[in-house]
Amino acid sequence: MIKSLLDRFRKPAGARFEPPAPEVPFAAVGDIHGRLDLLEELLPKLPQDLHIICVGDYVDRGPASVNTLRFLKDHPEILCLKGNHEDMLLDFIDRPDERGPRWLRNGGLQTLADIGVRGISETTQGEPLIEARHRMAEEMGAELISWVRELPLLHETGNVAVLHAGADPAKPLSAADKRTLIWGHRDFLQVPRQDGTWVVHGHTIVDAPSAEDGRVALDTGAYATGRLTAGIVEAGEVRFIST
Numbered sequence: 213m214i215k216s217l218l219d220r221f222r223k224p225a226g227a228r229f230e231p232p233a234p235e236v237p238f239a240a241v242g243d244i245h246g247r248l249d250l251l252e253e254l255l256p257k258l259p260q261d262l263h264i265i266c267v268g269d270y271v272d273r274g275p276a277s278v279n280t281l282r283f284l285k286d287h288p289e290i291l292c293l294k295g296n297h298e299d300m301l302l303d304f305i306d307r308p309d310e311r312g313p314r315w316l317r318n319g320g321l322q323t324l325a326d327i328g329v330r331g332i333s334e335t336t337q338g339e340p341l342i343e344a345r346h347r348m349a350e351e352m353g354a355e356l357i358s359w360v361r362e363l364p365l366l367h368e369t370g371n372v373a374v375l376h377a378g379a380d381p382a383k384p385l386s387a388a389d390k391r392t393l394i395w396g397h398r399d400f401l402q403v404p405r406q407d408g409t410w411v412v413h414g415h416t417i418v419d420a421p422s423a424e425d426g427r428v429a430l431d432t433g434a435y436a437t438g439r440l441t442a443g444i445v446e447a448g449e450v451r452f453i454s455t
């Protein structure tokens with residue numbers, strides 16, 4: 213695997229990307245979606261003392277959303293970026309009537325079930341939805357909600373950037389807007405960047421993790437497949453470790 217990646221980097225024709233060269237080697241973990249069990253299985257498999265970055269989407273779809281958030285908050289040595297599901301959860305807490313339905317359709321129902329809220333469906337509106345919002349806020353507590361609110365969107369080191377979903381390949385990352393970083397950009401998976409920056413990301417489920425054309429794809433659909441993946445990014449190479 214490592215050799216084939218290096219061969220690919222050496223490919224002369226049309227090669228735009230120098231190998232990744234982070235200032236500090238790190239392991240980036242793909243979308244967890246409530247699978248704290250898989251995160252706890254994956255972490256001991258990673259090289260010791262490696263800086264760990266999680267690419268967001270800690271909640272929804274899987275079974276242990278709130279405990280995943282608690283675990284990550286209790287491990288401040290792990291850098292946690294924000295995903296679109298954290299954004300939807302915060303939107304639900306801030307504006308349940310307006311934003312609740314979208315969150316419920318996208319895995320929020322499982323998160324409510326996780327905290328014991330029953331009788332809610334994707335079409336629930338009005339008072340039951342407000343009540344569910346209060347239960348969610350109470351279960352999380354103000355500190356955990358603030359922690360989620362303040363999660364950063366982007367980490368850059370050397371010629372490598374880590375973010376949740378994507379970025380406009382035509383724009384410098386310093387000019388990227390929040391929505392694009394957590395929801396993606398239509399050109400991100402189609403058009404290689406011209407600035408040589410590698411982008412390590414989750415959000416889009418892939419059958420197998422990959423590192424090509426300046427993108428490192430890590431979301432192996434853990435909540436459905438049981439496979440949570442970390443990409444280890446060191447000078448000149450990317451390799452993958454999965455549950």
Ligand SMILES: [Mn+2]
Pocket residue numbers: 243245269295414415416431
């Ligand atoms: Mn996701």
